[in-house]
Amino acid sequence: MPGAPAGGSARGSLPGYAGSQRRRRPSGRAGLRWGRRTAVDARLGSIRAEEKVVRRWALLGIALGLACQPSAADHEELGDRAYAAGAFRDALAEYQLGLKAHPGSADLNAKAGAAALHVGDYAAAVDAYVLLGQRDGSRAGEAADGLERVARAALGANDRGDAAKGLAGLRAVAPTRPLGRYTRLAALDAADRGDTAGAMALLPGAVAAAADARMADSLLFVYGMAAVRARDCATAAPAFEGVIRRQREPAVADRAREGLGLCSLVQGQRLLETGKPTEAEDWFRRATAPGAPADVVRGAFLGLGDVKLAQGNVAAALESYQQALVGGTPGDTITQRAHEKINALGKADAPSPVPPPNQP
Secondary structure, X not given: OOOOOOOEOOOOOOEHHHHHHOOOOOOHHHHHHHHHHHXXXXXXXXXXXXXXXXXXXXXXXXXXHHHHOOOHHXXXXXXXXXXXXXXXXXXXXXXXXXXXXXXXXXXXXXXXXHHHHHHOOHHHHHXXXXXXXXXXXXXXXXXXXXXXXXXXXXXXXXXXXXXXXHHHHHHHHOOOOOOHHHHHHHHHHHHHOOOHHHHHXXXXXXXXXXXXXXXXXXXXXXXXXXXXXXXXXXXXXXXXXXXXXXXXXXXXXXXXXXXXXXXXXXXXXHHHHOOOHHHHHHHHHHHOOOOOXXXXXXXXXXXXXXXXXXXXXXXXXXXXXXXXXXXXXXXXXXXXXXXXXXXXXXXXXXXXXXXXXXXX
């Protein structure tokens, strides 16, 4: 065998200095730590890979869920099928779900109104038809037809509340549409709700269309009270006086007297406050007419005292203030005000105190 080259290794061809560069396998504790680190790294890599897979599947699931979620069109189609099959409650539920997805759909509102009417859910039908008329002005006539059907059906079911609600909706979407035989109900509903302008607009027509004279006078009384609430006594007074004059219904006539007294008192006070005592006097005297409530009469005498005082007639003013005390109770508002005015007159009439003589 040929000998090794000079400076070479006796075990082969590697140079002698290369031996120190060979990678040595760690031994002892260092080897143990190296082995653990390798295992942990491998495990972390596996976990990260699993997380990526889970995220991908989660995103895919969300995408599939959104893709499978029914749209407004799907609910409308399902509702149409149920409606055609006569399952109106199911149809209404589908249309309402469709409206949640697409609230502005006039078609869905129209269909929901029809389905609700079929199942007797008059409140839902009114809401649907009102929205139809509000969101699509070109379909106001269709909405008004639906609301009239709701009012008719609700009255047939003795549901006056929803019938009135339907008529109020009808007036909202079609203000110029005649209400015909429903005018009375709409007028009374407006009065009950405190819609003074609506009541005063509807009641004359209701009076004219009343079935009998007693009903006409009852509605005329309601008209007068609506005018009182509007502080329009020039309109209220003739209405009350007409009811009182005809005496067709004693109970209504008595209430009309009360209404006339109240209205006259309010009008007299308004005129007195605006510096028109002579005109106010006429209204205060009407408020003292027989049949007026006792407190209204006492308030009217208080007003008459103010009128006479404004005219410079102190004796007549004092007499009217004393009349205002009749029928009162100690401490009530009218009694207190009358005493204050009487006392003020007494002080005004008292002689001025004599000044003390000049001291020297």
